[in-house]
Amino acid sequence: MSKPIRIALTKGRLEKDTVGLLEKLGFDCTAVREKGRKLILPVPDANLEVVLAKANDVITYVEHGVCDMGVVGKDTIMEMGGKFFELVDLGFGRCKFALATKKGSDFYSGYGIKTIATKYPNVSRSFFEKKGMDTEIIKIEGSVELAPLLELADGIVDIVETGTTLKENGLEVIEDVAPISARLIVNTVSMKMRRDEIRNLIKLVEENL
Amino acid sequence: MRYYDLITPEGTKDLLFSECIVRRNIEDSLMALFRSMGFTEIITPGLEFYDVFNQNSEYFPQENMYKLTDNKGRLLVMRPDTTMPIARVVATRLKDAYLPLKFCYDQSVYRTEPALKGRSDEIVQAGIEIIGSGSRMADTEVIAAAAEALSGFGMNFSLELGHIGIFKELMSRLDASGKEKETIRTLIETKNFPALREAVAKISDSTLASQLEALPGLFGGEEVFAKARELFAGDASISALLDELEYSFHAASQLCGESGTITADLGLVNKTDYYTGLIIKGYLMGHGDEVISGGRYDKLLAEFGMDVPAVGFAVNVNAVEKVMVKTGNMPEMPKVDVLICAKEGFEVQALKKAAQMRREGKIVEIAVNNDMAEIEKYAKAKDITDIVTIDNNGGEQ
Numbered sequence: 001m002s003k004p005i006r007i008a009l010t011k012g013r014l015e016k017d018t019v020g021l022l023e024k025l026g027f028d029c030t031a032v033r034e035k036g037r038k039l040i041l042p043v044p045d046a047n048l049e050v051v052l053a054k055a056n057d058v059i060t061y062v063e064h065g066v067c068d069m070g071v072v073g074k075d076t077i078m079e080m081g082g083k084f085f086e087l088v089d090l091g092f093g094r095c096k097f098a099l100a101t102k103k104g105s106d107f108y109s110g111y112g113i114k115t116i117a118t119k120y121p122n123v124s125r126s127f128f129e130k131k132g133m134d135t136e137i138i139k140i141e142g143s144v145e146l147a148p149l150l151e152l153a154d155g156i157v158d159i160v161e162t163g164t165t166l167k168e169n170g171l172e173v174i175e176d177v178a179p180i181s182a183r184l185i186v187n188t189v190s191m192k193m194r195r196d197e198i199r200n201l202i203k204l205v206e207e208n209l
Numbered sequence: 210m211r212y213y214d215l216i217t218p219e220g221t222k223d224l225l226f227s228e229c230i231v232r233r234n235i236e237d238s239l240m241a242l243f244r245s246m247g248f249t250e251i252i253t254p255g256l257e258f259y260d261v262f263n264q265n266s267e268y269f270p271q272e273n274m275y276k277l278t279d280n281k282g283r284l285l286v287m288r289p290d291t292t293m294p295i296a297r298v299v300a301t302r303l304k305d306a307y308l309p310l311k312f313c314y315d316q317s318v319y320r321t322e323p324a325l326k327g328r329s330d331e332i333v334q335a336g337i338e339i340i341g342s343g344s345r346m347a348d349t350e351v352i353a354a355a356a357e358a359l360s361g362f363g364m365n366f367s368l369e370l371g372h373i374g375i376f377k378e379l380m381s382r383l384d385a386s387g388k389e390k391e392t393i394r395t396l397i398e399t400k401n402f403p404a405l406r407e408a409v410a411k412i413s414d415s416t417l418a419s420q421l422e423a424l425p426g427l428f429g430g431e432e433v434f435a436k437a438r439e440l441f442a443g444d445a446s447i448s449a450l451l452d453e454l455e456y457s458f459h460a461a462s463q464l465c466g467e468s469g470t471i472t473a474d475l476g477l478v479n480k481t482d483y484y485t486g487l488i489i490k491g492y493l494m495g496h497g498d499e500v501i502s503g504g505r506y507d508k509l510l511a512e513f514g515m516d517v518p519a520v521g522f523a524v525n526v527n528a529v530e531k532v533m534v535k536t537g538n539m540p541e542m543p544k545v546d547v548l549i550c551a552k553e554g555f556e557v558q559a560l561k562k563a564a565q566m567r568r569e570g571k572i573v574e575i576a577v578n579n580d581m582a583e584i585e586k587y588a589k590a591k592d593i594t595d596i597v598t599i600d601n602n603g604g605e606q
């Protein structure tokens with residue numbers, strides 16, 4: 001049998017959903033389910049090797065071709081960019097990027113430059129650039145919701161799933177920035193050098209979404 | 210600040226010992242191949258005026274070029290590419306030369322890459338250009354050279370062909386803003402099928418929409434052409450382009466040898482390319498990015514004032530080197546055969562003896578230390594088994 005295809009999964013929810021999908025395709029993912037602390041796990045009957053990584057690292061590994069494929073959220077792709085094929089929208093991990101402000105504040109009023117707090121500076125910058133709006137962007141690592149409450153920022157650009165956290169902190173979504181879901185990405189050379197194996201797998205995946 | 214005198218800038222590195230040998234072997238074999246095909250070497254300056262790369266069509270985004278100023282305050286760049294300087298030379302100093310001109314080159318290009326990504330800002334490219342011929346034979350010779358370059362690396366490779374003309378023809382039929390066209394191009398380039406499906410849904414011409422949607426999926430072996438023919442049935446201008454590409458594909462298949470496979474991809478539509486026709490990409494198993502990139506660029510020289518067609522490719526030598534090191538495909542370090550040490554007063558004799566032995570084909574090193582114990586230690590460290598001492602006997606020990 002040829003060298004297994006390596007697929008990097010974003011640890012956490014996307015990993016669980018992907019393993020669920022692989023099992024639905026009829027592959028035995030026991031090793032991945034009982035992984036312990038191991039980070040590279042075989043799915044022998046699919047000739048796959050699952051690599052568990054953080055979202056940004058999934059892109060890095062796929063770009064370098066040390067992993068042939070990856071499952072990563074559109075949020076990470078939008079923020080990091082990179083050179084790879086973005087073949088399939090897996091449909092799970094759905095949420096959105098949204099612009100939120102303190103309830104009742106009028107974000108677009110006045111001519112002063114607005115300050116945006118976010119974990120996703122590139123996404124925020126390109127969103128406001130498209131509007132032709134000059135903004136000041138401040139990168140925050142933890143709970144971004146704090147920034148407008150502490151009056152560091154006029155608004156935030158962040159991932160919104162249910163909106164509960166926003167609501168409980170007196171914030172509200174005033175505009176959607178972009179929808180998000182999990183994507184199957186493939187290294188540009190692997191796609192060509194291991195064409196048939198990858199195509200077959202993708203076909204199976206698409207038929208079972 | 211303090212430690213910058215001890216390290217190299219990010220994206221650059223020092224090469225030592227076998228690393229140098231791997232690199233030079235690759236360069237030497239490529240240049241020998243190109244020269245044996247009758248290509249003559251061209252060397253262009255490492256520094257060029259910014260304007261050379263700032264043509265109407267922005268092939269190189271300014272943020273990716275290393276910039277500096279000359280003593281008159283004019284903006285210079287570290288050359289980010291070799292093809293454009295060659296186009297500049299040909300359009301100026303060689304504008305009256307007999308065409309075609311066949312050039313080969315082997316030099317570094319400089320581009321700023323995002324930090325902490327494991328990429329090099331300084332890349333050695335060895336390549337060829339045929340300038341002043343739009344013929345099928347020129348395309349085919351370049352393909353043959355690319356196949357031979359790849360098979361010379363002794364690894365499994367894949368040579369991929371595309372034709373940007375097909376995409377450009379489709380785009381010329383599309384009634385959309387530049388921004389919308391750019392979106393579609395990006396989606397085709399990244400084979401982002403779901404988003405492309407959405408984007409083409411807005412196109413009123415349903416034939417064109419389905420053709421654009423199918424384009425990124427048209428990659429693979431020979432079967433690509435049957436599918437493409439079906440998709441573009443009755444379309445004379447695109448069929449002609451497909452004929453061209455299919456001819457190249459078959460030629461390449463016969464030229465690539467046993468370690469290579471030939472593939473076609475009609476979805477090769479990179480933004481920064483100056484290509485107008487054939488596109489060539491080369492891949493090696495074990496490297497995540499292309500190691501060869503090239504194609505036909507019939508409009509580039511016109512930007513320098515000389516409207517002639519051209520075709521060529523470049524090998525990313527650093528990438529090939531990386532794969533060779535990674536796969537253990539390393540050449541052996543040439544071993545020193547003899548270490549000569551001179552007793553005091555016999556230095557000249559020792560050097561003469563060394564020169565004589567070198568003429569016999571040996572690698573001979575001179576010991577620069579006087580202490581015999583030190584010399585033996587040195588020989589051991591360098592794995593030299595033969596030590597010759599030159600003394601008043603003039604002989605060897």
